[in-house]
Amino acid sequence: MLDIKFVRENKDKVKENIKKKFQDEKLPLVDEVVELDAKIRDLKQKGDTLRQERNTTSDEIGVLFREKKIEEANEKKQRVVEINNQLIDIEKEESELSEQLKSKMMVIPQMIDDSVPIGKDDTENVEIERFGEPFVPDYEIPYHADICESFNGLDKESAGRTSGNGFYYLIGDIARLHEATIAYARDFMINKGFTYCIPPFMIRSDVVTGVMSFAEMENMMYKIENEDLYLIGTSEHSMIGKFKGQLINEKDLPIAMTSYSPCFRKEVGAHGIEERGLYRVHQFEKQEMVVLCKPEDAMDWYNKMWSYTVEFFRSLDVPVRTLECCSGDLADLKVKSCDVEAWSPRQQKYFEVGSCSTLGDAQARRLGIRMKTENGNQFLATLNNTVIASPRSLIAILECGYQKDGSVKIPKALQPYMGGLEVIKPKQK
RNA sequence: GGAGGAAUACCCAAGUCCGGUUGAAGGGAUCGGUCUUGAAAACCGAGAGGUCGCGCAAGCGGCGCAGGGGUUCGAAUCCCUUUUCCUCCGCCA
Numbered sequence: 001m002l003d004i005k006f007v008r009e010n011k012d013k014v015k016e017n018i019k020k021k022f023q024d025e026k027l028p029l030v031d032e033v034v035e036l037d038a039k040i041r042d043l044k045q046k047g048d049t050l051r052q053e054r055n056t057t058s059d060e061i062g063v064l065f066r067e068k069k070i071e072e073a074n075e076k077k078q079r080v081v082e083i084n085n086q087l088i089d090i091e092k093e094e095s096e097l098s099e100q101l102k103s104k105m106m107v108i109p110q111m112i113d114d115s116v117p118i119g120k121d122d123t124e125n126v127e128i129e130r131f132g133e134p135f136v137p138d139y140e141i142p143y144h145a146d147i148c149e150s151f152n153g154l155d156k157e158s159a160g161r162t163s164g165n166g167f168y169y170l171i172g173d174i175a176r177l178h179e180a181t182i183a184y185a186r187d188f189m190i191n192k193g194f195t196y197c198i199p200p201f202m203i204r205s206d207v208v209t210g211v212m213s214f215a216e217m218e219n220m221m222y223k224i225e226n227e228d229l230y231l232i233g234t235s236e237h238s239m240i241g242k243f244k245g246q247l248i249n250e251k252d253l254p255i256a257m258t259s260y261s262p263c264f265r266k267e268v269g270a271h272g273i274e275e276r277g278l279y280r281v282h283q284f285e286k287q288e289m290v291v292l293c294k295p296e297d298a299m300d301w302y303n304k305m306w307s308y309t310v311e312f313f314r315s316l317d318v319p320v321r322t323l324e325c326c327s328g329d330l331a332d333l334k335v336k337s338c339d340v341e342a343w344s345p346r347q348q349k350y351f352e353v354g355s356c357s358t359l360g361d362a363q364a365r366r367l368g369i370r371m372k373t374e375n376g377n378q379f380l381a382t383l384n385n386t387v388i389a390s391p392r393s394l395i396a397i398l399e400c401g402y403q404k405d406g407s408v409k410i411p412k413a414l415q416p417y418m419g420g421l422e423v424i425k426p427k428q429k
Numbered sequence: 430g431g432a433g434g435a436a437u438a439c440c441c442a443a444g445u446c447c448g449g450u451u452g453a454a455g456g457g458a459u460c461g462g463u464c465u466u467g468a469a470a471a472c473c474g475a476g477a478g479g480u481c482g483c484g485c486a487a488g489c490g491g492c493g494c495a496g497g498g499g500u501u502c503g504a505a506u507c508c509c510u511u512u513u514c515c516u517c518c519g520c521c522a
Binding site: 047051055060061062063065073247 | 439448449450479480481482483489490491492502503512
């Protein structure tokens with residue numbers, strides 16, 4: 001959500017930004033919002049004047065009662081009743097217009113960074129840089145679900161019976177590998193100076209509406225029956241919610257945390273759940289980075305954060321690239337965002353394993369996350385990025401480590417977390 | 430789950446029984462000074478408080494005492510409700 005003052009003073013810039021995001025249908029909102037804002041301020045003035053009169057008159061009544069001038073007091077009471085009647089109408093109109101203003105403001109997108117490439121949708125995202133050689137072996141690499149099955153490591157059939165499509169059992173070495181990547185990611189980020197945190201896996205509705213749009217909520221979030229609780233879709237939700245309504249001391253910034261959580265997603269909409277693989281599922285686990293900092297430091301943190309993910313995957317011998325989100329593909333709350341994509345030697349293309357975003361002060365303004373400064377309080381910048389999400393990332397690790405004989409090399413960094421195993425071998429059926 | 434108690438500003442805290450000079454006391458922290466090589470401590474002094482509106486500005490005003498509603502001419506104070514925390518009891522890995 002933008003600052004209404006900013007919109008008032010920068011109508012053209014806001015419209016320009018909407019055009020860059022190819023959301024021309026939202027252009028009229030800018031003028032509507034400015035007009036509503038003017039009306040609301042006018043009503044506020046009128047109301048304030050009346051309330052002032054009410055306050056002083058009420059005080060006078062108190063004095064009159066003390067002096068036993070009952071009749072004079074009763075006359076003044078009458079005047080206050082009149083004022084209150086007028087106020088009822090004014091306040092009603094003011095709150096109606098404020099509602100309208102808020103709902104329109106919510107859909108006006110955040111100002112994107114000047115560096116964001118202009119494009120309509122995800123087909124126009126821009127590759128920024130490749131890290132590591134995207135190799136193609138001279139033998140065939142099977143589909144990742146088949147690799148898992150050769151290790152007796154995946155059972156989607158049973159999960160279908162217990163929980164339905166989109167769930168899975170990870171078993172044996174595959175389950176251990178999954179857990180190892182998360183544990184390694186945790187330690188990797190702790191070594192980068194991030195503070196490890198395990199947040200609540202369920203959050204209340206007021207936190208949900210603070211951190212995501214209504215459409216996202218419908219398509220992603222599982223609700224607990226008869227409770228005001230939702231399963232988190234990512235630990236970012238509870239991590240940002242942690243700071244809701246908080247006033248943070250400047251000296252405590254930046255706050256850099258790495259959080260672990262299971263993530264639950266309905267995945268309603270465009271892609272849906274795949275039948276066999278682990279690429280898109282209802283439940284996964286993720287090690288995340290979340291940073292709260294001063295707005296002027298946000299871009300530095302953004303660049304540091306995505307590069308950590310790149311470094312992480314390179315330490316697992318997985319080639320990656322960064323893909324910058326173009327204006328049209330950027331979610332409305334984001335200022336700038338890029339995906340980190342891992343190399344799939346089987347498909348011979350890159351696929352998304354993480355996403356790094358800076359939201360500027362958009363999320364902070366919605367949730368009231370501020371810091372105290374000498375010149376008053378200021379909204380903070382919030383950023384988030386994936387370290388690793390598993391089992392999706394297992395696809396890259398299994399494919400990149402797959403050897404001709406069907407075994408899979410364990411990257412050096414993961415070996416301590418696998419009890420020293422250097423390679424895992426398929427089970428004989 | 431049951432029974433009590435509590436929530437006041439950056440932090441601590443008075444006021445709530447009994448509604449009205451409360452314009453939310455008083456501290457701490459903050460800032461300035463004395464002392465000191467420097468710091469700490471102690472002492473002296475200062476004016477600001479969160480948020481919104483109007484105004485070029487000095488300033489004026491509204492809201493604000495956990496959130497929401499109500500009673501009243503008037504609510505931190507009375508009533509209802511939600512949330513959180515504390516104490517005790519019960520249950521539980």
